[in-house]
Amino acid sequence: MKIAAGESVAFVGRSGAGKTTALRLVNGLVVPTRGEVLIDDVPLARTDLVALRRRTGYIIQGSGLFPHQTVFDNIATIPRLLEWDEGRTRERIADVMMRIAMPVEKFGARYPRSLSGGEQQRVGIARAIVANPSILLCDEPFGALDPIVRRELQDAFRALRSDATIVFVTHDLVEAMRVCERIVLFDQGRIVSDSPSSAFPNQSLQLVREFVAAASLPS
Numbered sequence: 001m002k003i004a005a006g007e008s009v010a011f012v013g014r015s016g017a018g019k020t021t022a023l024r025l026v027n028g029l030v031v032p033t034r035g036e037v038l039i040d041d042v043p044l045a046r047t048d049l050v051a052l053r054r055r056t057g058y059i060i061q062g063s064g065l066f067p068h069q070t071v072f073d074n075i076a077t078i079p080r081l082l083e084w085d086e087g088r089t090r091e092r093i094a095d096v097m098m099r100i101a102m103p104v105e106k107f108g109a110r111y112p113r114s115l116s117g118g119e120q121q122r123v124g125i126a127r128a129i130v131a132n133p134s135i136l137l138c139d140e141p142f143g144a145l146d147p148i149v150r151r152e153l154q155d156a157f158r159a160l161r162s163d164a165t166i167v168f169v170t171h172d173l174v175e176a177m178r179v180c181e182r183i184v185l186f187d188q189g190r191i192v193s194d195s196p197s198s199a200f201p202n203q204s205l206q207l208v209r210e211f212v213a214a215a216s217l218p219s
């Protein structure tokens with residue numbers, strides 16, 4: 001499959017269909033036994049993976065925050081690797097934290113263990129997008145959130161993504177349609193459907209019908 005620069009693609013499919021594996025192929029966490037991954041037309045095998053990961057935001061369920069660092073320092077990880085000056089880092093972090101509704105004055109000095117699961121998840125999102133990555137890989141990023149916060153963060157995420165290329169794994173068809181412009185359906189390691197989000201529910205494929213029936217799509 002090809003993903004254009006700036007495109008947002010959701011990977012959906014049953015548990016075990018191969019969504020996470022496909023996502024991890026993109027930044028080299030999984031190496032393909034056959035075939036090839038190209039980023040900007042360059043095979044991953046010839047790409048500097050450290051440089052690639054610095055311009056890739058990675059959001060996983062459970063946030064993956066560094067437990068011994070404050071919220072501020074967690075979010076500052078990539079800006080510091082990129083050697084932003086401290087003023088720019090502070091300004092950007094204050095802005096991003098405001099948009100996830102966790103003002104830096106209140107939450108910046110806290111440690112991950114003193115945050116709720118949903119708050120940790122939000123910090124994970126802030127950390128991933130703070131340095132305007134060109135690629136955003138998201139594996140069920142809003143899975144642990146209550147429905148209202150989830151909805152708010154989907155909107156915040158859309159506003160914060162700027163022009164990143166997004167691959168977004170989710171079980172939630174409504175979320176896939178809200179966040180992404182294209183939906184790819186996996187089944188047993190294969191792509192069985194690939195369509196614009198708005199056209200996804202109209203397909204006659206049995207597995208699509210099952211996904212649509214299980215989701216409560218807004219009419």
Ligand SMILES: Nc1ncnc2c1ncn2[C@@H]1O[C@H](COP(=O)(O)OP(=O)(O)OP(=O)(O)O)[C@@H](O)[C@H]1O
Nearest residue numbers: 013014015016017018019020021022169171186189
């Ligand atoms: N390193 C590995 N070695 C062998 N098999 C693996 C490996 N990683 C994943 N698998 C298998 O590949 C299949 C796809 O796994 P994957 O994690 O991609 O599924 P998924 O679509 O993300 O599922 P879920 O929705 O449950 O997260 C599963 O059957 C899994 O057991």
Ligand SMILES: [Mg+2]
Nearest residue numbers: 019020021139
């Ligand atoms: Mg998975």
